[in-house]
Each structure stands twice: as structure tokens, then as C-alpha cells.
Amino acid sequence: MAGRKLQPxxxxxxxxxxxxxxxxxxxxxxxxxxAQDGVLMQVEWxxxxxxxxxxxxxxxxxxxxxxALQEIAARIRKEFGLLQYGKLVLVIRHGRLLQIERxxxxxxxxxxxxxx
Numbered sequence: 001m002a003g004r005k006l007q008p009x010x011x012x013x014x015x016x017x018x019x020x021x022x023x024x025x026x027x028x029x030x031x032x033x034x035a036q037d038g039v040l041m042q043v044e045w046x047x048x049x050x051x052x053x054x055x056x057x058x059x060x061x062x063x064x065x066x067x068a069l070q071e072i073a074a075r076i077r078k079e080f081g082l083l084q085y086g087k088l089v090l091v092i093r094h095g096r097l098l099q100i101e102r103x104x105x106x107x108x109x110x111x112x113x114x115x116x
Contacts, residue, residue, distance in 0.1 A: 008038030009081035015043060019076065020069050023090070023097055031090040033076075035083040063096055072097060 006012065011019075011033075022031045022045055029047040033040060064072070079100055080088050086104040090097055 006039050011040055011077055011080060015040065016073050018043060020073060023072065023092065024064065026092045027095045029092050033080055033088040035080065035086060038084050
């Protein structure tokens with residue numbers, strides 16, 4: 001992938017494997033995909049360890065079948081493809097994908113000369 005520019009909305013296969021790995025292994029937390037000009041710029045993990053269920057965290061459980069993971073991957077690709085500037089947040093609770101949040105930033109130029 002080095003040297004090749006990503007197309008808008010594209011999530012490379014290795015990056016999607018990394019995201020799905022996070023979905024299989026994070027008990028509580030978020031996976032964040034950041035877009036700029038519709039291009040994936042970075043992926044962040046934010047894992048939380050809750051003290052009230054510490055023994056359950058990291059149990060290596062994966063509640064998803066491979067078919068379910070492929071459906072989730074398709075949904076992530078679809079939602080990310082709609083994003084120009086901003087982030088797509090995958091919220092994980094109790095080892096399951098609870099929700100997908102899409103936060104889009106809108107850029108305006110020509111207002112007071114600078115934009116945002």
C-alpha cells in the first residue's frame with residue numbers, strides 16, 4: 001500500500017482486517033476512522049477497561065460469525081463512503097458493535113477570508 005494513494009471512500013483489505021480484529025477483541029471502547037477529502041487518513045482504537053467486569057475483558061471471545069463480520073465490514077464501507085471530512089466511530093459495548101456514529105465536518109471557504 002505504500003506509495004499508492006487511496007481513493008475516496010476506500011478501506012484497504014488489510015485495514016479492514018485490523019478493524020475487524022478490533023471488533024473481535026475489544027470488550028468496551030471505540031474504533032475511529034478519520035476521513036479527509038473522503039480519504040481514510042487514520043484508524044484509532046480507544047479501549048476501555050471497566051473495573052466492574054475486568055475479568056470478562058480480553059477473554060478472546062468473538063460473538064460474530066464470519067458472515068456477520070462480512071456484513072459489518074460492508075456496513076462500515078458504506079457508511080465511510082458517505083463521509084467527506086470527519087470521523088466514523090464504531091462503539092463497542094460488552095464485546096459487540098453497539099452503534100456506528102458518523103460525524104461530518106463541513107468546510108466553507110470565502111467566509112471572512114479563511115473558512116473553518
